Amino acid sequence: MTDIELVVAYVRPDRLGEIKTALAEVGAPSLTVTNVSGRGSQPVKTGQWRGEEYTVDLHQKIKLECVIADVPATHVVEAIADAAHTGDPGDGKIFVLPVEQAHQIRTGATGTDAV
Amino acid sequence: MLTLPLQADPATVAEGVNLLWVLVAAFLVFFMHAGFGMLESGQVRSKNVANQLTKNVLTWGVGIMAYFFVGAGVSALVAAVTTGGSTAGAFSYLNGGSTVWANWLFGAAFSMVAASIVSGAVAERAQLGGYLVFTVVVGALIYPVATGLTWGGGFLAELGFQDFAGAAVVHMTGGVCGLTAAYVIGPRIDKYDEDGSANVIPGHSLPYAILGTLILAFGWFGFNVGTAVEVFQVTDGGELALGDYAYAGRVALNTALVMGAGSIGAAAVGYARQGKVDTLMTANGLLAGLVSVCSIAAVASWSGTLVVGLIAGIQVPLVFEALERVGIDDVCAVFPVHGSAGLLSALAFPFVDTTSAFTVSQLVPQIAGVVVLGVWAAGVTLLVYGALKAIGWARVSRDEEIEGLDAAEHGIETYPEFGKNVVNDVTAPGRPPEGTPAADGGEVTDDD
Numbered sequence: 001m002t003d004i005e006l007v008v009a010y011v012r013p014d015r016l017g018e019i020k021t022a023l024a025e026v027g028a029p030s031l032t033v034t035n036v037s038g039r040g041s042q043p044v045k046t047g048q049w050r051g052e053e054y055t056v057d058l059h060q061k062i063k064l065e066c067v068i069a070d071v072p073a074t075h076v077v078e079a080i081a082d083a084a085h086t087g088d089p090g091d092g093k094i095f096v097l098p099v100e101q102a103h104q105i106r107t108g109a110t111g112t113d114a115v
Numbered sequence: 116m117l118t119l120p121l122q123a124d125p126a127t128v129a130e131g132v133n134l135l136w137v138l139v140a141a142f143l144v145f146f147m148h149a150g151f152g153m154l155e156s157g158q159v160r161s162k163n164v165a166n167q168l169t170k171n172v173l174t175w176g177v178g179i180m181a182y183f184f185v186g187a188g189v190s191a192l193v194a195a196v197t198t199g200g201s202t203a204g205a206f207s208y209l210n211g212g213s214t215v216w217a218n219w220l221f222g223a224a225f226s227m228v229a230a231s232i233v234s235g236a237v238a239e240r241a242q243l244g245g246y247l248v249f250t251v252v253v254g255a256l257i258y259p260v261a262t263g264l265t266w267g268g269g270f271l272a273e274l275g276f277q278d279f280a281g282a283a284v285v286h287m288t289g290g291v292c293g294l295t296a297a298y299v300i301g302p303r304i305d306k307y308d309e310d311g312s313a314n315v316i317p318g319h320s321l322p323y324a325i326l327g328t329l330i331l332a333f334g335w336f337g338f339n340v341g342t343a344v345e346v347f348q349v350t351d352g353g354e355l356a357l358g359d360y361a362y363a364g365r366v367a368l369n370t371a372l373v374m375g376a377g378s379i380g381a382a383a384v385g386y387a388r389q390g391k392v393d394t395l396m397t398a399n400g401l402l403a404g405l406v407s408v409c410s411i412a413a414v415a416s417w418s419g420t421l422v423v424g425l426i427a428g429i430q431v432p433l434v435f436e437a438l439e440r441v442g443i444d445d446v447c448a449v450f451p452v453h454g455s456a457g458l459l460s461a462l463a464f465p466f467v468d469t470t471s472a473f474t475v476s477q478l479v480p481q482i483a484g485v486v487v488l489g490v491w492a493a494g495v496t497l498l499v500y501g502a503l504k505a506i507g508w509a510r511v512s513r514d515e516e517i518e519g520l521d522a523a524e525h526g527i528e529t530y531p532e533f534g535k536n537v538v539n540d541v542t543a544p545g546r547p548p549e550g551t552p553a554a555d556g557g558e559v560t561d562d563d
């Protein structure tokens with residue numbers, strides 16, 4: 001095992017700008033984002049097509065992946081949580097996972113050097 | 116002031132200007148096909164877009180052949196047979212010469228509007244082959260009989276049936292064909308749950324649908340104002356005078372106002388029910404308004420036009436929901452937009468005609484006209500699509516419908532960059548033959 005961790009966060013799309021700034025401030029600027037849809041505590045929404053309503057129970061979110069080595073995961077989690085927080089259902093969740101190995105494609109570096 | 120005599124034959128001037136106008140109007144009506152293509156493809160899911168576009172292109176492809184070689188002649192035959200006239204020369208337009216052909220094109224563009232309406236009703240499950248067979252029937256028989264009975268001088272015209280630009284002849288006929296075909300084919304797999312409750316299946320592109328709506332509206336000026344086809348006429352005294360153009364401004368004004376009234380009517384229904392203005396319904400209301408002015412545009416006052424257009428817009432969501440309740444899956448709402456709005460226009464005629472006061476004897480031929488045209492369109496569609504269904508040509512298989520008609524009928528992915536991105540993977544199962552380019556955005560060459 002290494003000291004590398006993967007922070008995965010599911011957040012509101014409109015919070016991305018704030019989160020990027022916060023991550024840069026704690027020294028973890030590298031990240032990957034993906035458009036995703038999912039559901040949790042946020043109540044269903046109503047969509048409409050030619051005047052007819054239908055239920056939308058999957059909400060648009062952004063999945064954010066941040067691999068860290070030298071920065072404490074708690075700092076990164078706090079930074080994301082603070083920047084993503086609105087207080088309403090649907091703010092999202094953050095998970096921290098251990099990473100077994102890392103490899104930088106350009107340099108061939110492995111382990112924490114690759115992160 | 117010195118008055119110079121016109122050094123030209125008035126008949127030549129009249130013919131030249133009239134030709135110019137009928138061709139310009141025909142080109143505008145032709146452009147409505149771009150509108151139909153966008154309107155319909157926007158309302159289907161991304162897996163059926165290429166199929167919908169193919170149907171729109173080939174509607175013209177096979178439909179114009181059918182109308183040229185058969186349809187226009189059938190129209191003349193029907194007019195002659197139902198009034199005891201001579202059938203000789205029904206097909207003389209085939210070698211009629213330039214001026215005859217220009218006028219033929221204007222009629223042909225109308226015929227293809229009627230044919231084009233059907234594809235929106237049967238979208239997302241109708242097989243391409245069966246659809247094209249039906250389009251040939253529309254272009255060669257259904258529409259030509261409708262025009263033969265009316266504009267061609269057939270028995271409905273003799274009864275006194277009035278339909279200026281074809282609210283009933285073109286739109287109601289096309290709308291009834293679409294409705295009947297959708298009924299015969301049955302709803303899309305996902306449309307109804309087992310308990311019969313209807314599901315909403317949103318289309319893939321509202322921008323396409325709205326672009327299509329406004330292209331149709333633009334072409335509609337040619338459709339309606341072009342029906343005032345004669346710019347100049349030559350008087351008995353040999354002088355130039357305005358022909359149909361004497362009332363063309365009224366037609367143009369009514370066309371512009373009615374689309375406003377229709378869109379407001381449909382938007383108001385949505386707002387009253389959900390507290391929100393629905394974009395697509397508003398656009399459908401605009402088109403229903405345009406259909407509802409077709410019979411009356413040349414004779415209605417602007418106030419009469421506004422009332423009819425408003426009703427046309429309001430009825431769109433109501434008729435659409437009624438169809439949904441009885442299990443008819445009219446994907447693009449073609450019956451509310453073309454069918455019932457066309458019916459409304461033809462029946463409204465005696466009530467809004469500023470050239471004569473309302474009389475029951477004027478309403479009777481209007482009722483007779485819509486009944487005959489409606490029964491004719493529904494009857495032939497039942498027969499033809501019933502036969503297509505019996506031989507398995509009406510709709511695609513369940514698996515093909517689930518996968519999407521683009522893949523099943525065309526081998527096409529409409530938006531390939533959002534799909535599977537196989538980068539020339541030699542190990543991929545079921546890989547295409549050597550040398551087939553891979554969808555990696557780059558050029559694939561074979562050096563051998």
